[in-house]
Amino acid sequence: MPGWLEITIRSLVLIIVLFFITKFLGKKQMSQLDIFQYITGIVIGSIVATHVTDLSTEFGYSLIALFIWFLVPTGVELLALRSKWFRDFTQGKGTVFIQNGKIMEDNLKKERFTTDDLLEELRNNQVYKAADVEFAVLEPTGKLNVMPKKENQPLTAKDIGLKLAPQKEVQTVIMDGKPLLEPLANASLNLNWLETELDKLNVSKENVFLGQVDSDGQLTVDLYDDKIAVPSPSEKPLLLATLKKCQADLELFALSTENQEAKVMYERNSKQLDQAINMVNPHLK
Template structure:
């Protein structure tokens, strides 16, 4: 076999093996790797590079080396799941950097984390004053998680007593002009419903680049042709407006009639409908 062809075969073969080993190990994103996983990634890549270019080395040497560096990290992960002490030793543990608004200088030194590193990490969180921080912890991956003081936290709906409807992640039901039947089934919908909704928008499914359905069952689409505009879903606003109109009509009927029995009926139903509106309003806005 020519040398160039052997290099190609080795490269492809070892790349495939490395892919499956990495997948089985469940390697995290680079920013989430602990020290041991980082070392493992470097060594596996080095083994592949060496045995691809060194044709004098038998191919099975590379496979054996990679197998060893697969088994060791795998066993480390298994033991780490069962022993917190071992996990802390291998993966490291979180360390408090700021507590009650005060910098823990000793912990900074232990982690070899400089003041400049701390300020840079805080700026990445849009915090420019250490005094604005209530609590900060340095994770084993080197990521700094910060809890600002109460006065500097973003205002939430709960803080102002606003009740919001619960929401779930949207389901993609159309991709590249094709319906995704599994996603439709997860929403208890079918292709007929999808076709009907697209007809309302005067859009054919072949022209849809991406289509998503939210937790309220409303379909939004992105078309291949960016010049075309698609109306936004209006079912919820229309429903709320219809309910308000019915409630207003009941009040008008109560004022317009001279029959006390009818007037009372209209008023009672108007009040009931108003209570229903107050309950569903957070879900329809």
Template sequence: MPAWLEVAIRSVCILIGLFIITKFLGKKQLSKLSFFEYIVGITIGDIAGTMSMDGNIRLAEGITSILIWSLFPIAISFISLKSKKFRDFVEGNSTVFIKNGKVLEENLKKEKYTIDELLEQLRKKDVFRLADVEFATLEANGDLSILLKRDKQPLTVGDVVGNVPSEKEPQTVVMDGAILDEPLATAGLNRGWLKNELDKIGVAIENVFLAQVDAYGQLTVDLYDDKIQVPEPQEKKLLLAAMKKTQADFELFALQTNHEEAKQAYEMNAKKMESLITKLEPLLKA
């Protein structure tokens, strides 16, 4: 067998094997590597590269070595799930750097962190004043988590409006010009509704690169041709306008009727609708 063909076959086999091992390790190892897992990954890659190029190494020996290096972090992960003490020993604990607005210098020294490095990490989180931070901790994976002081935190809808309804995730109903029926059904919609909405904005399904439906039933689309302008969804604005019209109708009915009991009922409903509009307007205008 030619040497180049042997290298090609060995490389393909090793790539397939590494892909299977990576899938078996799970997504956690892909997104969050501990120090030990980082070393294991480098070593396995080095072994695989050597096996693919060096014909003197038997595949059985190389595969055995890769399996041992792969199974070890899997075993550690399994034990970590069962034992908090073992997990703390292997993965480490978070270290508090700032507490009650005060920098804990001893903890900085413990993690070999300088104040310059701390300020750099804060700037990466868009925090440029140390005095704005109430609490900061260095996570086991090296990320810095911060909590701003109450008066420095960004304003949210919950700070303005009480009892904010939960937000559902948007559903992707069209991808690469193909309709996805399962997300449509999850949103409580069907192909007929989708076609009707696309007809309203004058778009054919084959021209849609991506389309999503949000929690309010609004359809947003991205077309293959970026030069074509698509109107923004109007459902929330139309709902707000309908609510204001209903309030105005109640007030009008109250003025037109001579029946005292009916007048009081219209006025009461007009006030309820006004209160509801006040609460929902920030959401419906967003």
């Protein structure tokens, strides 16, 4: 067999084998690596590179080696799930660099981190002043996680006592001009609804590059033709305007009627509707 053809066959076979090995090892293998996963990645890459380019090696041995390096990480992961001691031994533990606002110099030396290294990692976390940090830990993956002091954390709705409506994930219902049935079902919608909403926007689904539905059931689209202007969703502003008109009408009825009982009823309902508008106003803007 010609050398070029053998290299081609070996490459294709090992690519397929490596794909399934990586797939079975799980998504964790493709994220931040711990010590053992780092070693596994290097060894598997070396095995593939060696047996693809060196035609003097026995190709079957490469498959055996890859199979072994598939079984070993899998076994280590299973043992790590069952034993915290084994997990700490193979994957390592987090090292605290800042605790109660104070830098742990001994821990920095233990992990061979200089002051410049620490400041660089803090900047990667959008922190430019060490005194603003309450707690920081170096994870086994090498990533530094930082918790700013309370006064330096972003203000949340909970901090100011504001209750927000539950929000579901955004569903992508059109991609590359084709409707996606599963996301539509997840949003409790159907194709008829989608066609109606597209008609309101005066666009066809074939011209939609991406269409998404938020938790309030509003459809937003991005078109292939960027020169076409798509109107913004108007359901919420229209609903808010309708509520305000109803409240204004109730006030007008209260002023125009001479029936005292009706006047009281209109005023009471006007105040209740005004309270309701104030409650929903942040969600409809």
